[in-house]
Amino acid sequence: MRTFMKRKALWLLLALAMLVQVPGPAGAVIYVQCPGEPDGYTSDAIPDKGDGMRQIRCKHLAAGDGYVKLPDGSDMYIFGYTDVTGIPANEVINLSRLKMEWPAPTMVYDEGDEVYLTLSNVGMVVRPDLFDAHSVHFHGFPQASSLMDGEPMASFGINMMSSLTYYYNISEPGTFMYHCHIEATEHMQMGMLGQLWIRPAQNRLPDGTVLGSWTHSNPDYNKVPNRDDPLVGDTYAYNDGDGSTRYDVEKGIMLAGFDPAFHDADEFIRPLPFADMEDKYNSINGRGYPENTYEGNILNQNGYESLKINALVKASPGDRVLLRVINLNITSIWSFSVMGLPMQVIAHDAELLRSPVTGENLYYQTNVITFGGGESSDVIVTIPADAAPGTRYVMYSTNLNLLSTPAGEMTGLLGEIVVQ
Amino acid sequence: MNTILKQAIRLLVVATLVALCLPDGAWAKISGITGIRDKTNMTIDFKLIAMEGHIVASDGATIYVWGLANGTAAVPVMQYVGPTLIVREGFTINVTFENRLKVATSLNFPGHTVSSSIVSDDPATPAPKNGFISLEAYPGDVVKYSFVATDPGTYYYQSGTDPAMQVEMGLIGALIVRPAKFRADYTFMTDGTNTSQVLAPAERRTAYNSPDSMYDHEILYLHTEMDHRIHQAVEANVHDPANAALPYLTPEQAYAGADNSSWFPYYWFYNGRTALDTLSGDDVPWLPNQPYGTVPQIHPGEKMLLRVIGGGRDMHPFHHHGNSSLVIARDGRLQGVNDIRYAEGHFTINVTPGHTQDVLFDPWKGDKMGWDIYGEAATGHSIDSPMVYPTEKPFAESTMSRELVSGTGVLHITPIAAGDQFPDSRYFRAVLWTDGTGLHDATSREVVTLRKIGLDDTRFHVVKRNLPGSKNVPATWAPGANVTGTYHGMPFPVTLPDQKDLTMGAFYSGSPFLGSMGTLPPGTGGFNLNNGIAFMWHSHAEKELTNNNIFPGGALSIMLIEPPQAAIPTNTY
Numbered sequence: 001m002r003t004f005m006k007r008k009a010l011w012l013l014l015a016l017a018m019l020v021q022v023p024g025p026a027g028a029v030i031y032v033q034c035p036g037e038p039d040g041y042t043s044d045a046i047p048d049k050g051d052g053m054r055q056i057r058c059k060h061l062a063a064g065d066g067y068v069k070l071p072d073g074s075d076m077y078i079f080g081y082t083d084v085t086g087i088p089a090n091e092v093i094n095l096s097r098l099k100m101e102w103p104a105p106t107m108v109y110d111e112g113d114e115v116y117l118t119l120s121n122v123g124m125v126v127r128p129d130l131f132d133a134h135s136v137h138f139h140g141f142p143q144a145s146s147l148m149d150g151e152p153m154a155s156f157g158i159n160m161m162s163s164l165t166y167y168y169n170i171s172e173p174g175t176f177m178y179h180c181h182i183e184a185t186e187h188m189q190m191g192m193l194g195q196l197w198i199r200p201a202q203n204r205l206p207d208g209t210v211l212g213s214w215t216h217s218n219p220d221y222n223k224v225p226n227r228d229d230p231l232v233g234d235t236y237a238y239n240d241g242d243g244s245t246r247y248d249v250e251k252g253i254m255l256a257g258f259d260p261a262f263h264d265a266d267e268f269i270r271p272l273p274f275a276d277m278e279d280k281y282n283s284i285n286g287r288g289y290p291e292n293t294y295e296g297n298i299l300n301q302n303g304y305e306s307l308k309i310n311a312l313v314k315a316s317p318g319d320r321v322l323l324r325v326i327n328l329n330i331t332s333i334w335s336f337s338v339m340g341l342p343m344q345v346i347a348h349d350a351e352l353l354r355s356p357v358t359g360e361n362l363y364y365q366t367n368v369i370t371f372g373g374g375e376s377s378d379v380i381v382t383i384p385a386d387a388a389p390g391t392r393y394v395m396y397s398t399n400l401n402l403l404s405t406p407a408g409e410m411t412g413l414l415g416e417i418v419v420q
Numbered sequence: 421m422n423t424i425l426k427q428a429i430r431l432l433v434v435a436t437l438v439a440l441c442l443p444d445g446a447w448a449k450i451s452g453i454t455g456i457r458d459k460t461n462m463t464i465d466f467k468l469i470a471m472e473g474h475i476v477a478s479d480g481a482t483i484y485v486w487g488l489a490n491g492t493a494a495v496p497v498m499q500y501v502g503p504t505l506i507v508r509e510g511f512t513i514n515v516t517f518e519n520r521l522k523v524a525t526s527l528n529f530p531g532h533t534v535s536s537s538i539v540s541d542d543p544a545t546p547a548p549k550n551g552f553i554s555l556e557a558y559p560g561d562v563v564k565y566s567f568v569a570t571d572p573g574t575y576y577y578q579s580g581t582d583p584a585m586q587v588e589m590g591l592i593g594a595l596i597v598r599p600a601k602f603r604a605d606y607t608f609m610t611d612g613t614n615t616s617q618v619l620a621p622a623e624r625r626t627a628y629n630s631p632d633s634m635y636d637h638e639i640l641y642l643h644t645e646m647d648h649r650i651h652q653a654v655e656a657n658v659h660d661p662a663n664a665a666l667p668y669l670t671p672e673q674a675y676a677g678a679d680n681s682s683w684f685p686y687y688w689f690y691n692g693r694t695a696l697d698t699l700s701g702d703d704v705p706w707l708p709n710q711p712y713g714t715v716p717q718i719h720p721g722e723k724m725l726l727r728v729i730g731g732g733r734d735m736h737p738f739h740h741h742g743n744s745s746l747v748i749a750r751d752g753r754l755q756g757v758n759d760i761r762y763a764e765g766h767f768t769i770n771v772t773p774g775h776t777q778d779v780l781f782d783p784w785k786g787d788k789m790g791w792d793i794y795g796e797a798a799t800g801h802s803i804d805s806p807m808v809y810p811t812e813k814p815f816a817e818s819t820m821s822r823e824l825v826s827g828t829g830v831l832h833i834t835p836i837a838a839g840d841q842f843p844d845s846r847y848f849r850a851v852l853w854t855d856g857t858g859l860h861d862a863t864s865r866e867v868v869t870l871r872k873i874g875l876d877d878t879r880f881h882v883v884k885r886n887l888p889g890s891k892n893v894p895a896t897w898a899p900g901a902n903v904t905g906t907y908h909g910m911p912f913p914v915t916l917p918d919q920k921d922l923t924m925g926a927f928y929s930g931s932p933f934l935g936s937m938g939t940l941p942p943g944t945g946g947f948n949l950n951n952g953i954a955f956m957w958h959s960h961a962e963k964e965l966t967n968n969n970i971f972p973g974g975a976l977s978i979m980l981i982e983p984p985q986a987a988i989p990t991n992t993y
Contacts, residue, residue, distance in 0.1 A: 189963075274969045349768060355762065356760060370770075
């Protein structure tokens with residue numbers, strides 16, 4: 001009895017101890033937590049010195065509102081994220097307000113990384129009456145904790161002018177995505193959506209490692225790798241063990257759409273039309289077509305480059321092109337195709353297509369993949385060895401209505417693979 | 421005090437605590453009806469009545485529906501969705517169906533070969549007759565549908581008459597066929613310190629005749645949508661005083677003004693309720709015609725089976741936070757016939773009209789997060805109890821040689837046998853048990869990093885961390901001791917912001933740790949009675965998280981991972 005009660009008393013004591021909030025940053029302040037950075041109030045989220053024993057990755061995202069240019073040249077109000085890694089914390093609000101990007105910055109990490117992601121809510125410039133919190137939901141993260149999951153009913157969101165640091169112990173490679181989960185229908189429609197890739201540990205095996213019938217090449221392999229080294233060897237989508245997910249060129253393909261009536265209502269403080277929501281400006285990676293095949297900048301009305309990602313893939317004859325396709329529209333199920341090239345589907349929802357019983361690969365070839373919001377597919381298209389330079393393979397939705405936007409025909413969900 | 425009395429009092433105290441923590445109303449299991457079973461003749465009899473009534477959507481709207489009632493109840497009550505029929509493989513299922521609507525109607529059982537017969541014919545209306553799909557009963561008629569439940573699996577039943585209109589109006593329900601050898605019993609067990617539920621041997625709680633389909637808990641996700649304008653038009657027709665004298669209405673009369681060609685959903689349902697009514701338990705008195713809630717629950721390490729049915733006409737991307745899942749069966753058949761060799765991993769399930777899927781949610785263990793969600797470092801939970809933390813497989817078995825290279829703090833492990841397993845990650849942090857017996861030593865814990873150099877060379881670098889309560893004692897590795905790959909004891913890695921800077925949710929316990937609570941501002945929390953870990957399971961077409969323009973609502977549910985001591989209602993049939 002005594003032992004039991006002592007344990008119980010200890011538990012109560014510790015619970016009481018937890019009732020007192022551990023002293024952290026003072027209220028309503030932008031504050032970065034990153035091992036290797038001593039002062040969170042001024043930290044730029046880049047560790048001054050690395051920890052040789054740990055794969056630490058720090059990142060700082062700001063969340064707020066902004067504007068993008070639509071294919072017809074008009075301006076659309078958005079909510080979004082922007083990457084403020086490298087900006088001292090005490091300058092983030094000034095330098096990031098109204099500078100949100102569409103899509104949100106793509107985050108890329110390695111298997112084995114420990115990611116310290118600080119999210120700072122810099123408030124809404126155009127809607128000073130809104131005091132929405134924000135969050136980051138790492139969609140698909142296995143064995144998640146509700147606190148790090150970004151879903152507010154199960155945990156919380158971060159209020160304006162404050163920072164929250166998420167921690168992810170990256171254990172599985174694949175194509176994931178992230179988005180805000182606060183008032184999800186509104187914030188996701190308004191554009192708080194981004195791509196998230198995890199590279200497999202197989203990339204960093206030593207040169208000459210035999211993987212089934214494939215021999216891994218990694219000419220720059222060194223035994224004390226700095227994770228920031230560019231990958232010069234063979235790259236794979238997953239730890240396939242046989243080289244079957246190897247690719248030469250990689251591109252993220254994010255399918256999403258905007259409902260202009262909804263965005264206008266949010267900009268001009270009108271009731272939000274949830275029930276009649278209909279995406280009209282549908283796109284690959286945010287820009288309209290053919291702007292998304294240009295490699296230059298597209299500036300918004302404030303002279304800021306808010307549309308940073310294009311939908312142009314440049315590949316050589318014979319190349320294996322990995323398309324990390326995700327769907328983040330919030331209204332429908334869409335179909336995606338590459339005209340002229342079959343897609344080999346190697347993984348779905350960050351799970352390699354492999355039999356859980358026999359271990360055989362279950363990859364399949366298809367002309368079309370069909371999936372809804374929150375799903376991802378990894379496909380490999382192989383450029384024919386005899387493809388002439390300049391050949392274009394169009395990426396598009398077989399829901400042909402998505403190719404149109406109010407800006408006109410052939411301005412929507414389209415992209416290109418161009419042979420070099 | 422002697423040992424037996426000690427244990428008895430412990431059990432009493434714990435049982436009282438557990439009882440106090442039980443959630444209100446049944447959650448976490450599949451409520452349904454099992455009918456009247458005759459084992460000699462291998463039959464199961466049901467009586468279903470098609471009745472009109474109203475349901476409530478979570479924005480307060482009242483919607484006129486055609487639902488089904490369990491006809492064997494003393495007072496049959498219409499419900500939407502229809503009663504979930506839970507039957508056994510091999511039995512002949514007889515469903516006696518009475519029509520108390522004002523139109524002809526019928527039932528259809530996709531996936532089964534149905535024979536039907538007339539039980540009684542109301543003289544005021546035409547006799548039952550074969551319709552386009554099923555034997556149809558006119559108002560007042562009673563018919564019987566019979567089929568043999570030849571294959572275990574997840575199925576559904578719905579109206580076979582004008583289904584585009586009548587299934588929209590609400591005539592749909594789930595049908596579950598259990599394998600012949602299914603056993604649902606469970607018991608409470610205690611080890612003297614911790615009490616937990618122990619379920620029947622897993623090989624008996626299966627969805628199919630294959631051990632691949634074993635599960636611990638199950639939950640139903642019957643997806644539907646509604647365009648309430650159709651319901652308004654039909655209600656006006658059925659209750660039009662001009663039609664009051666008619667014994668029945670023709671389709672033209674019943675559906676006048678209800679335009680299916682301009683159908684547009686404004687409500688989305690799980691098991692007949694919109695959110696946030698989905699979060700209430702089964703059979704709550706304020707929802708008398710919508711008895712089924714949707715609150716899945718598991719303990720860490722347990723498997724949950726999701727029976728996912730596309731009961732509407734739209735596809736939905738069903739996203740379950742927290743872990744990935746495996747689709748093991750489609751339309752009542754295993755992906756692999758006898759095993760699950762063609763099962764697919766997912767984090768979002770594509771729900772398709774008329775299609776059923778059996779999905780196994782990967783057991784959530786919280787074991788790879790890089791910090792100890794069981795909060796051993798913070799809450800003092802015993803880590804020796806097997807029920808608190810699932811044990812990791814020690815990845816340095818006795819077949820491997822280990823040497824602590826003196827002076828460098830490097831522990832070098834060389835696998836001897838080719839099949840020795842290492843974690844896939846190149847970097848893997850582990851807690852090193854520093855005494856030779858492999859048991860935890862609370863005062864000299866170290867954190868080490870495993871670095872894999874190539875495929876056959878693995879080294880530990882000992883990185884000392886001043887964990888709470890640890891002394892700065894260097895690792896005293898004893899040859900033969902176990903190194904377990906685990907994050908057990910790792911502290912929470914970041915500092916949470918000031919409470920005033922957070923907007924907290926109803927299911928937040930106030931603490932990152934499973935089973936612990938923290939202080940919460942007034943008005944927050946309160947729905948997570950056992951301080952479990954909550955995850956939202958919802959449609960990822962977020963437009964569907966609304967009730968007729970009101971957010972939040974629609975296709976949204978909350979899943980709870982409960983501490984091992986919390987009881988979870990489980991199917992007993």
